[in-house]
Amino acid sequence: MDVSLLVQGVIEGDRRAVARAISLVEDGAAELESLSAGVFEHTGGAATIGLTGAPGVGKSTLAGELVRLGRAAELKMAVLAVDPTSPFTGGALLGDRVRMQEHATDSGVFIRSMATRGHLGGMALAAPEAVRILDAAGYARVVIETVGVGQSEVEVAAQADTTVVVLAPGWGDAVQMAKAGILEVADVFVVNKADREGATQTVGDLKQMLQMGPPRGWSPPVIATTAIDRGGVQELWEAIEEHREDLDADGGLAARRRARLLREVETLAAERFRGLAAAALALDRALVADLQARRIDPYRAAAILAERAGIA
Amino acid sequence: MDVSLLVQGVIEGDRRAVARAISLVEDGAAELESLSAGVFEHTGGAATIGLTGAPGVGKSTLAGELVRLGRAAELKMAVLAVDPTSPFTGGALLGDRVRMQEHATDSGVFIRSMATRGHLGGMALAAPEAVRILDAAGYARVVIETVGVGQSEVEVAAQADTTVVVLAPGWGDAVQMAKAGILEVADVFVVNKADREGATQTVGDLKQMLQMGPPRGWSPPVIATTAIDRGGVQELWEAIEEHREDLDADGGLAARRRARLLREVETLAAERFRGLAAAALALDRALVADLQARRIDPYRAAAILAERAGIA
Numbered sequence: 083m084d085v086s087l088l089v090q091g092v093i094e095g096d097r098r099a100v101a102r103a104i105s106l107v108e109d110g111a112a113e114l115e116s117l118s119a120g121v122f123e124h125t126g127g128a129a130t131i132g133l134t135g136a137p138g139v140g141k142s143t144l145a146g147e148l149v150r151l152g153r154a155a156e157l158k159m160a161v162l163a164v165d166p167t168s169p170f171t172g173g174a175l176l177g178d179r180v181r182m183q184e185h186a187t188d189s190g191v192f193i194r195s196m197a198t199r200g201h202l203g204g205m206a207l208a209a210p211e212a213v214r215i216l217d218a219a220g221y222a223r224v225v226i227e228t229v230g231v232g233q234s235e236v237e238v239a240a241q242a243d244t245t246v247v248v249l250a251p252g253w254g255d256a257v258q259m260a261k262a263g264i265l266e267v268a269d270v271f272v273v274n275k276a277d278r279e280g281a282t283q284t285v286g287d288l289k290q291m292l293q294m295g296p297p298r299g300w301s302p303p304v305i306a307t308t309a310i311d312r313g314g315v316q317e318l319w320e321a322i323e324e325h326r327e328d329l330d331a332d333g334g335l336a337a338r339r340r341a342r343l344l345r346e347v348e349t350l351a352a353e354r355f356r357g358l359a360a361a362a363l364a365l366d367r368a369l370v371a372d373l374q375a376r377r378i379d380p381y382r383a384a385a386i387l388a389e390r391a392g393i394a
Numbered sequence: 395m396d397v398s399l400l401v402q403g404v405i406e407g408d409r410r411a412v413a414r415a416i417s418l419v420e421d422g423a424a425e426l427e428s429l430s431a432g433v434f435e436h437t438g439g440a441a442t443i444g445l446t447g448a449p450g451v452g453k454s455t456l457a458g459e460l461v462r463l464g465r466a467a468e469l470k471m472a473v474l475a476v477d478p479t480s481p482f483t484g485g486a487l488l489g490d491r492v493r494m495q496e497h498a499t500d501s502g503v504f505i506r507s508m509a510t511r512g513h514l515g516g517m518a519l520a521a522p523e524a525v526r527i528l529d530a531a532g533y534a535r536v537v538i539e540t541v542g543v544g545q546s547e548v549e550v551a552a553q554a555d556t557t558v559v560v561l562a563p564g565w566g567d568a569v570q571m572a573k574a575g576i577l578e579v580a581d582v583f584v585v586n587k588a589d590r591e592g593a594t595q596t597v598g599d600l601k602q603m604l605q606m607g608p609p610r611g612w613s614p615p616v617i618a619t620t621a622i623d624r625g626g627v628q629e630l631w632e633a634i635e636e637h638r639e640d641l642d643a644d645g646g647l648a649a650r651r652r653a654r655l656l657r658e659v660e661t662l663a664a665e666r667f668r669g670l671a672a673a674a675l676a677l678d679r680a681l682v683a684d685l686q687a688r689r690i691d692p693y694r695a696a697a698i699l700a701e702r703a704g705i706a
Contacts, residue, residue, distance in 0.1 A: 114693070115693045115694075115697075118691045118692065118693045118694075119691045119693065119694055122688050122691035122692075123688045123689070125688065126688065210692075340682070340686060343685055343686070343692065344672075344675050344682065344685070346692050347671070347675060347685065347692050347695045347696050347699070348668050348671045348672045348675065349668065350692055350693060350695075350696035351667060351668065351671035351696040351699045351700055352664040352665060352667050352668035352671065353664060353696075354667075354696055354697070354700045354705070354706075355663060355664050355666075355667035355700070355705060356660050356661065356663065356664035358705055359659070359660045359663035359664065360656075360660045363656050363659060363660065370652070370656065373655055373656070373659065374652060374655070376434050376435045376437065376438065377435070379430045379431045379434035380430065380434075380522075380655060380658050380659050380662055381426070381427045381430045381431065381662060382427075382430075382431055383659045383662075384659050384660075384662035384663040384665075384666055385427075385666070387659070387663045388663055388666045388667070391703075391704070391705050392703070392704050392705075393666070393667060393670055393703050393704075393705060394666075
């Protein structure tokens with residue numbers, strides 16, 4: 083494969099090139115490094131929006147509404163639905179995509195589900211690379227929607243300029259929210275399905291918890307939406323834009339992006355050493371025997387591999 | 395803290411020592427390496443059972459039933475409920491623990507929820523260390539129940555001798571199951587809440603898909619249970635025991651445990667290098683500037699750090 087041609091296609095915004103490039107990311111293909119090198123200088127134009135929440139709260143409908151509002155503002159819009167390749171969410175994923183089909187014929191919209199089966203480091207590494215491809219292709223906003231509800235998924239959604247946490251009415255009580263650490267992750271809260279019973283209570287609980295927390299430069303708004311009939315979504319769009327502008331005004335956006343980039347480099351470096359450690363272990367029958375006989379524990383074995391590589 | 399005293403307490407089966415040791419794992423404490431070194435030689439007696447499935451399928455009730463059946467066989471039983479510290483599952487976790495309270499006063503039972511906020515490498519590293527502590531403390535079976543439903547959670551559940559995947563009736567169709575990769579992860583399938591409509595269909599779909607897949611040495615059984623009134627749980631217990639005995643008979647159990655251990659050492663080694671890479675990046679303003687200016691992409695930056703450390 084000619085990666086430079088593929089890169090050229092991506093930066094020209096060719097949809098087939100973008101789709102193919104993201105497939106390379108999914109597969110963890112050998113061409114990934116040159117693809118990454120080729121697109122990187124063309125990135126930086128996109129703003130990213132992480133959208134996370136439990137199954138059934140209406141994330142995909144909200145993503146579809148954000149696409150609609152972005153298009154109304156003449157912005158090229160992308161949605162990257164990150165599928166953890168979990169055994170339990172495959173069904174939901176297929177169904178959800180259908181709800182965004184109103185945008186299927188709009189050339190200014192790109193919607194893509196991504197699984198990360200082949201990618202070393204999983205979603206944590208695959209998602210930012212796919213986002214950069216969409217960024218280089220000229221999409222002004224990239225919505226990163228996570229499908230599963232676990233540690234990795236929340237981390238991926240938190241890797242955005244603005245992280246939107248979606249709840250539905252009746253979701254637990256305020257103490258549980260605080261205990262679960264939800265307050266720290268979100269820049270914007272959405273209580274979707276706000277026409278349901280308990281919505282006012284959920285909004286109130288959230289606001290109260292936020293007031294009890296430590297003061298922050300940005301106070302996360304709590305927005306009630308009924309995405310299915312477009313209620314509150316304009317307010318959500320504006321809150322997202324305002325959050326990013328607010329963050330940008332005092333240098334926080336650049337700092338957040340920088341921290342994200344350095345963290346990614348560290349993870350890529352760690353994955354490189356994993357490969358070396360695996361190869362070294364495969365050759366060292368004595369060390370493996372010591373492990374199996376429980377003479378050397380895993381932490382000590384890792385330290386031995388590091389010492390031998392001269393990095394201890 | 396005197397870690398050797400703590401290790402002594404763990405191997406004597408002292409419950410407070412076990413609880414405290416698992417807290418050290420959760421926190422990613424500095425004492426972790428000496429704790430690991432101390433307990434490792436006392437491990438190897440426990441069989442591990444991974445229990446995973448979407449929220450609401452009844453995993454905790456099943457875990458409680460496995461504890462009951464294990465106790466009837468005079469085995470010391472432990473349940474480790476791994477909480478991904480996700481914002482969305484905190485509530486479920488609290489409720490689920492209550493269902494296992496019938497065992498709260500039994501000194502042969504240890505039930506513990508574990509979050510992994512402070513642990514480098516998250517659940518993938520914390521869970522096996524916590525399991526070894528329970529193993530060293532003499533628990534004959536350790537049930538690892540994952541609370542979230544994402545990539546990390548499925549990986550953790552798959553790190554057991556026997557992985558049990560729990561479904562409820564009405565869970566998608568067979569094609570989606572195959573697409574989502576569920577068939578590869580499970581050693582035993584459970585269709586819980588089997589008194590509900592659609593249970594026969596779900597069991598049938600699963601069996602058909604398993605027949606269509608590639609032949610395996612072990613054919614995963616599909617067991618219908620109604621855990622809430624103990625229906626089918628004896629059959630589940632026997633299937634788990636049979637799976638492990640079958641695996642052990644041809645050396646597969648030792649191979650699985652060995653592969654798990656090596657993978658863990660590789661991850662620990664990778665995390666060590668992550669720390670070094672982070673420190674190197676923090677000192678290298680020129681490299682960070684090149685990254686921010688998009689002159690050097692993340693993959694190349696990681697390669698540079700590896701080359702400098704002499705491990706490229």
